[in-house]
Amino acid sequence: MVNDDNARAGGEFEELSMISPQGAPLRVKARFGPDLPRLVRPPAVGRRVQFEDDRAGLQVRLPEAESGNETAQTAIEAETAAVLTVHRAYSGTRYSGLFPVPIGYDINAAEPFIVYAAPRGRSVAALAQGVSTSQQRVIERDLVLAVRLMEAVGLVHQGLVPAAVRWDDHGIQLWDLGSVTHLGRPRRPYGIPPYAAPEQRHGEGLTDARDALWSVGQIMHQLVTGRPGHPDGPSADLPAHPSLAQTLAPVFAPRATDRPLPGTLLQLLMPGAGADFPAAAQPDPLDPYRRDFDAAMRRKRSSLRRAPLPPPPSAPPPAQPWYGEPRPPADTGEATSTWLYGGSTVHDPETAGTERGGYR
Known part of the structure; x- marks a missing residue:
């Protein structure tokens, strides 16, 4: 069932093709709610998902109008990589409930996306x-x-x-x-x-x-x-x-x-914690070379993309985001965006980015 603060998506069911966290092709029937404000950092957007089996989820996607935005494309790829890294490390362990649960993703779609299980609490x-x-x-x-x-x-x-x-x-x-x-x-x-x-x-x-x-x-x-x-x-x-x-x-x-x-x-x-997960990672000495390779791949993808579409007509956003509660802007003396999670107006192109239970 859907949590009280996670209202159902509307519309007709349609087929959604994606890749599971394990790397297998996945096709499901789903219907989507409208794009919601302050859910994720722009220009990505978020919306509710309801599956045919009545499970609920959250889709974060990059609109097709942003197909030429290399920074935005890099950001959603990095988010996907981070989510999969954490999920593959801790899924099935007593720590899995601490993090979002990815259901599937498709970074090569016309509108790259990630689908998560619905947030808890x-x-x-x-x-x-x-x-x-x-x-x-x-x-x-x-x-x-x-x-x-x-x-x-x-x-x-x-x-x-x-x-x-x-x-x-x-x-x-x-x-x-x-x-x-x-x-x-x-x-x-x-x-x-x-x-x-x-x-x-x-x-x-x-x-x-x-x-x-x-x-x-x-x-x-x-x-x-x-x-x-x-x-x-x-x-x-x-x-x-x-x-x-x-x-x-x-x-x-x-x-x-x-x-x-x-x-x-x-x-x-938490005395005694940490015996069942790896030692703290060290900075990877090959990381600069991997970033160079990733940058080259982004340039290649960008050269293959068609020109971005003109922006759609503006429409008034819904009055209230469904995920989380709105937070008043910080009085820092600097202009900041209004998305839910904070963050500065500086976009870092290299930043990365329900199971219940828990470890108790």
């Missing part, structure tokens, strides 16, 4: 000061665990904000893998304060898994206090919240090298 953006201390501990632990699991496959989530984190009685589910990049790549200006770490926002140094730990701390600060934290270091009110300061005080260090490693913090929150 609701975003933690709606839970500020509305959870118990025990629930707070579960969310905190799950977030650090998700950061550590992504580090283990060489990925770092750059877009951790409250609306990207779903929560229900089974724990969290971490979305927006389109804001993922590779461990050890040069940082590029990305994200909004206070959720993005200072070095990440300024594009300084190399991407580090501890960038995401800063974001975890800021999400938990918002959840516990109901207020955003300090964008460049610990908030003055941190000592007044011992349940937060006791475990997460070190993650508010302005520089990544002064924060604990995800594995170290996880051992504090």
Whole structure:
């Protein structure tokens, strides 16, 4: 059945061809809802999917009008790669419920897309000061665990904000893998304060898994206090919240090298964790050559594409996004986009991007 906040798609059923996460051709009958605002980072769009067997899903796709947009094409390819990497590493394990579940994808379609199983729960953006201390501990632990699991496959989530984190009685589910990049790549200006770490926002140094730990701390600060934290270091009110300061005080260090490693913090929150997943990945020395190859392939694909179609007539967007809750724009003094997950107006062409249960 569809969750209460996941209304059914309308229209007639049609055949949808895609590739399963295991790489097999897959054909299903599905019908689609309208494009919805602030669901994913533009120019990609999102819409509800209902399958003939009554399962619900979410499709993220790149409109055909953007077929000549190399940056957008690269972004959806990178999101697909990140989602499949995480899914193939942890599907069937006790950690699988922490991440979105891909159903299928087709990057070579006229409108490249990914289809996910429907999100679980609701975003933690709606839970500020509305959870118990025990629930707070579960969310905190799950977030650090998700950061550590992504580090283990060489990925770092750059877009951790409250609306990207779903929560229900089974724990969290971490979305927006389109804001993922590779461990050890040069940082590029990305994200909004206070959720993005200072070095990440300024594009300084190399991407580090501890960038995401800063974001975890800021999400938990918002959840516990109901207020955003300090964008460049610990908030003055941190000592007044011992349940937060006791475990997460070190993650508010302005520089990544002064924060604990995800594995170290996880051992504090979840002793004995990590025995059944790989050691933290190291930056890949061949990564620059792979990026050169990917760039060459993108140029080749671009040369084969027909000219982009003119934009469709504008239409008023639906009044309310179905996935997550809207977040007021941050008062940063800079122009920012209005998509759900935050992120800066800088697009990084190299950034990457329901099962229930969990590991308890």
